[in-house]
Amino acid sequence: MGELEQLVRSSGYFRQKAARLKTFVAYLDERHGGRLSRMFAQPLSPLRSELLALHGVGPETADAILLYAGKLPILVVDNYTKRLFERHGIAPAGTRYEELRARVESAFSAFTPKAELADHYNALHALIVQVGKDHCGKIAKCERCPLQPLLGRAGPQI
Numbered sequence: 001m002g003e004l005e006q007l008v009r010s011s012g013y014f015r016q017k018a019a020r021l022k023t024f025v026a027y028l029d030e031r032h033g034g035r036l037s038r039m040f041a042q043p044l045s046p047l048r049s050e051l052l053a054l055h056g057v058g059p060e061t062a063d064a065i066l067l068y069a070g071k072l073p074i075l076v077v078d079n080y081t082k083r084l085f086e087r088h089g090i091a092p093a094g095t096r097y098e099e100l101r102a103r104v105e106s107a108f109s110a111f112t113p114k115a116e117l118a119d120h121y122n123a124l125h126a127l128i129v130q131v132g133k134d135h136c137g138k139i140a141k142c143e144r145c146p147l148q149p150l151l152g153r154a155g156p157q158i
Contacts, residue, residue, distance in 0.1 A: 004018040008021070040069070047072075048063070060078055063077070073114070075125065076125045078129070080131070081125070081132075082095070087140065
């Protein structure tokens with residue numbers, strides 16, 4: 001087992017993750033001279049497309065790289081996000097990743113200064129993950145959920 005595989009072993013699927021990390025590093029080196037600052041200086045949409053073209057990088061991973069490492073204004077949509085928005089009637093069940101992301105981003109951009117969007121998406125996603133882990137898992141634990149007073153009252157469709 002290689003050193004990189006050992007380093008990521010605890011995260012599961014360590015062989016796949018190690019291979020995908022190597023793919024990303026090769027991309028970063030070839031396309032951006034090995035510099036993250038150069039990569040993140042690119043316009044968001046084409047950069048996202050480049051990341052999505054990498055083997056093993058899906059929308060959630062690409063968006064996490066862009067938001068957390070690049071501090072770029074894009075919302076990460078994960079299972080917690082989908083579940084929370086569906087259970088609260090904010091988004092219809094089965095809303096696709098890109099549609100949900102675009103709807104939430106559109107709603108946020110209407111009242112958030114552009115310079116603050118990345119920080120707001122980061123904070124929003126952190127709160128969603130915390131509520132998801134503690135209360136809104138596969139089995140809902142609504143009794144102690146801080147959003148419980150809002151359940152049953154369908155919010156605005158986004």
